[in-house]
Amino acid sequence: MEKFVDKNYFLVTKTDTKSNITYANKPFLEILNCHERDILHKPHNIVRHPDMPALIFKLMWETITKQKEIFSYVKNKTFDGHFYWVFANITASIDEQHNIIGYYSVRRAPNKKALEIVIPLYARLLEAEKKSGVAESERVFEEFLLKQECNYEQWVNQLQRL
Template sequence: MNTNDALRPSKVIDEEVKWDKSKTIISKTDSVGTILYMNDTFEEASEYNKIELIGEPHNIIRHPDMPKVVFKVLWDNLKQGNNFHAIVKNLTRTGRYYWVITDFDVEKDETGKITGYTGRRKALPEKVVKKIEPLYKTLLEIEKIKGEKASELYFNSYLQEEVNSSYEDFVVNLFEKETSNSKENNGEAPSKESGIIKKGINWFFFGETDPK
């Protein structure tokens, strides 16, 4: 699906957008990624309003700093019906950015056919960004110089040699570790979850959800 370039910012600004990081960004798409719904927090973080984005492809907010291989892994899993977590840097309407960790529900009809996806996104601890950003920069440089296949080969080898896990497990462990460390450093006890559990983990909704 083609992105509406008229809605993309004319330039990229190396500045993080301000948004309420205690909230959850929520969107719903059809099976090919067309935006069907977005909550108020999505509007705040992305600086787009609902009128602009409903009916548009979700990749309209894809940041040029993101390597394509991450989205390939994400979509390969979603198309197989797997809920999936990823760390993503998104682009706002004014060219700024915001980092999030994603969680997806895969929606199916009575025959088991995938009809769409509900994505939820939480803000990242700064330490997670600092750990994942160098990897993404390397993948992007390989992609630009050697192509997407070379980037994918390096990505798979990195996961095998450096972290000895899948990308999703790497993301989950990194987020969970830094979130726990942050709470401990602030003298907080681990908080109870809302009861939503994905793949045996219950850390995603550690704060208030935004049902709007």
Template structure:
């Protein structure tokens, strides 16, 4: 089933406190491995997601700038934490706190990415959801060509006002 044919619903699925969604992707973001929890939450079978872009589960409510930040970090060899709203095959959604880390070979060369997702702190989502709505609106108002840069600027301004890095902002929210 192609992602673009999924009609998002308002039905939320909640992760349990003791579970983790794990997946691996190649340098292009194609899924090369996942655990059973990924299949359970996404609703896709292994045959439907292996070899497919990880954005198969990208929810349309996610601002593009968040993924721009994510790719900037991991392509430069850094890990990143991010709150992500994912789309399920049936149109429902689930929130995660994702930790994405570059995978390296014996020589230290990045050969792919490893992601572990867990249940996000509901108090953090109370901050993230309205922020993501603002960023998404900024992207829509800016138009396709300027969307990401405009919302990235908005995010950087927020972080500068708070006097924190992106990483500190995300981790502080999880600790609320």
């Protein structure tokens, strides 16, 4: 069963450089139906839904490890067996010497019209991954973006404005 993020809330987490959760705000804990003790110091992928293509996380890691921000649509699972969609903004947290010391993610309710595009696309990407790996998923996605005549960043930002 699907849960929905309140449009007035932001779901916030911070992680260390290995993606272990070091902070989670109350709205994040509430949608997951858990307590801090259930997720603190655990890998962030504890909430990763199996419907998410690995390619999306590959793109995220390639971007944030270069200290650039990325926006993405993400489907997560909850501790009570439900799921929810978010529009996520992920960035690196850096120290005074510009070293990455962790990551910061702020998520909000996704544009429902965008999900009409994202959900079937992610299903295609996941199918490609299951058949031939992430490289095939990446090829399918690049072909999709070519047809859209834009890059990933342009595409994802256009979706939120639909």
